[in-house]
Amino acid sequence: MMDLLHRPWPWYVTGPLVGLVAVSLLVLGNKQFGVSQNLRHLCAAFVPADLTYFKYDWRRTGLWNLVFIVGVVVGGFIGGVLLANPHPVAITAAAVASLATLGITDFSRLVPRELFNWHVLLTLKGFVMIVGGGFLIGFGTAYAGGCTSGHGITGLADLQLPSLIAVISFFAAGAAASFFLLPLLVPR
Amino acid sequence: MTAYFVIGVLFGAVLTKGELVSWYRIEEALRFKGLYLYLVFASALAVAAPVFALLKRRRARSLTGEPIAIPPRVMGRGVRYVAGGALFGLGWGIVGACPGPLFALVGAGIGVMAVTILAAVVGTWTYGYLRPRLPH
Numbered sequence: 001m002m003d004l005l006h007r008p009w010p011w012y013v014t015g016p017l018v019g020l021v022a023v024s025l026l027v028l029g030n031k032q033f034g035v036s037q038n039l040r041h042l043c044a045a046f047v048p049a050d051l052t053y054f055k056y057d058w059r060r061t062g063l064w065n066l067v068f069i070v071g072v073v074v075g076g077f078i079g080g081v082l083l084a085n086p087h088p089v090a091i092t093a094a095a096v097a098s099l100a101t102l103g104i105t106d107f108s109r110l111v112p113r114e115l116f117n118w119h120v121l122l123t124l125k126g127f128v129m130i131v132g133g134g135f136l137i138g139f140g141t142a143y144a145g146g147c148t149s150g151h152g153i154t155g156l157a158d159l160q161l162p163s164l165i166a167v168i169s170f171f172a173a174g175a176a177a178s179f180f181l182l183p184l185l186v187p188r
Numbered sequence: 189m190t191a192y193f194v195i196g197v198l199f200g201a202v203l204t205k206g207e208l209v210s211w212y213r214i215e216e217a218l219r220f221k222g223l224y225l226y227l228v229f230a231s232a233l234a235v236a237a238p239v240f241a242l243l244k245r246r247r248a249r250s251l252t253g254e255p256i257a258i259p260p261r262v263m264g265r266g267v268r269y270v271a272g273g274a275l276f277g278l279g280w281g282i283v284g285a286c287p288g289p290l291f292a293l294v295g296a297g298i299g300v301m302a303v304t305i306l307a308a309v310v311g312t313w314t315y316g317y318l319r320p321r322l323p324h
Contacts, residue, residue, distance in 0.1 A: 030256050169274045
């Protein structure tokens with residue numbers, strides 16, 4: 001029983017549940033599933049700086065989403081700590097081999113310990129990865145008007161062409177970054 | 189508001205137990221070495237798309253009484269979707285996490301991801317600052 005609770009969920013459970021999250025937000029209060037909107041709400045709430053993009057009633061449009069994202073943090077604790085998978089992630093042998101070429105050999109947790117810890121922030125590579133990567137995520141999702149959830153799920157499920165363009169673009173750039181930038185940023 | 193919190197908790201649990209927060213799963217997909225992430229997306233859309241279509245066709249109302257409507261994205265010249273998507277993709281590829289998972293990972297004990305979230309907020313603010321000068 002305990003093993004069942006700690007085991008990772010297969011794609012055919014995970015995917016439909018993600019779809020159900022988007023559906024339930026819509027049915028519950030006509031809310032569009034999209035996490036990156038919260039980055040905008042946080043700016044509007046704390047540092048609007050008189051910029052047009054941040055001049056809106058963030059409480060009325062975004063408070064539900066900020067509450068949602070606090071729930072995500074709690075859910076991350078439940079799924080990632082209380083029900084943590086004790087076994088290494090079961091990625092394909094081809095993926096293991098590909099990541100091994102980067103020097104990644106520890107597959108025991110959710111992220112490689114050697115890449116994501118407080119000490120790497122003091123290194124140039126680590127700083128570029130954690131801070132530079134985060135900056136690109138925030139700038140890019142705001143520019144595109146959505147991320148993997150807003151465009152990838154909500155927009156695609158609504159058959160919107162702009163979302164398809166954004167999704168193709170971020171998958172292509174993500175692949176390019178993984179192949180060409182990641183090798184430069186992994187500590188050796 | 190409680191309901192949104194509960195759905196958020198569910199989503200956070202799905203992200204972690206479904207390994208969508210796993211750096212390894214994201215890089216596996218971006219290096220085209222496994223189908224896992226693509227199957228998750230496909231099955232999520234297989235659930236959401238027909239329901240969205242049905243809700244729209246029935247002119248359904250939400251439980252709060254509002255007519256359900258998903259505002260259409262304005263295409264414009266489309267620059268924002270290509271360029272914005274590409275910049276996001278570069279960040280996604282090197283961090284190995286998109287916005288939802290960043291929050292879930294903080295909950296899962298990867299505290300340094302809070303720095304990535306902060307950097308992402310700065311990135312969004314910078315977009316807000318440069319917006320009038322950017323092509324859309």
